[in-house]
Amino acid sequence: MIRVDVELPNHAAYPVVIGALALDELRAHAPSQPFSIVDLPVYEAHGALLGACSSVVVVPSGEAAKDWETLELILSCMAHELLDRDSVALVLGGGSTLDVGGLAASLYLRGIRSVYCPTTLLAMVDASVGGKTAINLAEGKNLVGTFHQPSAVLADTRTLATLKDEQWRSGLGEVVKAALVEGEDLLSLVERSAAALAARDLAAVEPVIAECVRAKARVVASDERESGPRRALNLGHTFAHALEKVAGFGSIPHGVAVACGLALALQASERAGLLEDRSLRARVDRLLRTLRLPRSLGELRMSHGALAARELLDAMRHDKKARAGRPTFVLPRQAGALELAVVLDDATLLALLA
């Protein structure tokens, strides 16, 4: 078991526990009968790990949960169960479940404590750390949300055994992003572990999760509310959110879209003359191939249809990171060194997305 402490200014530090028995630590971080929010397939596969909970709200799986209906359902259940300011909401599931469950916890009585139990690789390396919560609007992804830090994260790798192949690869997409944001050390670790990661070796994944969490916690500590350096974590995401939106939320797994977004960001960086490390594109290309992730928009189109350039461009204008309707991009100079707010003109973008 690996323990990483997340220390943020103005917050109590909280632990991220990673390992095959992480959920056994639950009693140390939550009352004996916490209120639980669990997604349906996770509840069916791993509900027993929770032990006896006072009440469980079962929510839809994936992006489908990130809507007003589910948020309202959770909050009504919290009120119905008379949760008070000392209550703890335990959220067990993938990134979407943590997003909506965390948002509910942050809104109920203007904020109660939450304990996150991520059950996907993506949620373990990304969604569970940093305190962002969200639901989607028809106009775009994650447009409604809060910043609300959990009081503990228990990443029990037993839950990874039941992931679909696509979900596993989705998590690896965010692992590659974390490596590009963090720099050479993490990138090398991921490259060395790539074959084992592709083979879903749980022993190999634990230290990778831990380093991704450490890297993300460092960035978040420097800028919790994303006014500056935290924007680096959006590497590949302006592209990814547009891809997910145009394909229909939930159709392309988030981390798979991010992988394609990373490839596009490297291409864009090269075109814009920003890319300093000339070997980086080839390295990332090799890594994505080993991890069976899309290395280009063309590859993604083979599996997910047209994804028309004009529609992608329009989606980017609605992105949270857009300013005055102009999408902005995080682009890599080299691993660990990023430009945080590059504006690309429509012609460049259309060429890139052609």
Added chain:
Amino acid sequence: MIRVDVELPNHAAYPVVIGALALDELRAHAPSQPFSIVDLPVYEAHGALLGACSSVVVVPSGEAAKDWETLELILSCMAHELLDRDSVALVLGGGSTLDVGGLAASLYLRGIRSVYCPTTLLAMVDASVGGKTAINLAEGKNLVGTFHQPSAVLADTRTLATLKDEQWRSGLGEVVKAALVEGEDLLSLVERSAAALAARDLAAVEPVIAECVRAKARVVASDERESGPRRALNLGHTFAHALEKVAGFGSIPHGVAVACGLALALQASERAGLLEDRSLRARVDRLLRTLRLPRSLGELRMSHGALAARELLDAMRHDKKARAGRPTFVLPRQAGALELAVVLDDATLLALLA
């Protein structure tokens, strides 16, 4: 014009401008065409004060606006208008409008700036200061919300001219509460001004609003998230929220219910042997009478029906301030000295509410 600066730890200070021309300061605090959220009667009466806004969402008046439907409407409009992280949401209306508009601003892209223009006395002295936002659930009032400080508050007293008599008196209820929380200086000022306040003298009300804002800002600065001293501001509110709920939200104006809650809190304090200033009940009774506010539950029942004791008790158990299903109360020892978390047993409460 009076200007009070609200200074909170971890936030930029923001001004509360009070006076007959406060809205003329709008240009200094918002972009030339802000996105505006306005309640219907205010829009009809005072929309012209806003000048040209880029877009206006008109919401229902009063508690009716504090629901999921209105929140969702505002957020969808924000997304549709492509508001970005630099946008400002201008909220013009009474306390309920500020509550739901402020909540929308705090959630959109995880928080954009808001400028509050309170148009009721209640909103000027209470809702516009302190950063609490909320909507109601069927289970209780203000159960869903955030803490989100506005970047400016413009309290234009011209807008008070169109208030209904009941709304005016509702504001005075929160003025009396502010005085009991703050202590002798503010209480004396309110007593001296009482006749003028009852007569809706706008010159007399400006300094009273300013002192209420100053008093509240001081309390909030010491405890933004209500883990301790800020609870004092809930004086009378456990009773008031129960009264509003049992009567049906929106039926008893909030400040009128608070006035009755203050009378009940004084009674409860006396019964519990906590009341040190023996003259306080009579002073508050006199003040409430001058301000034409209910001085007892009996008086409120004459105008608002049965309000059965059992139902009130049940509503209190659902109150945000309840712990493990037991309602807690802020009770006064004397003006400016309060007990923050008194638990009263059911027998005492039923006797009080009989």
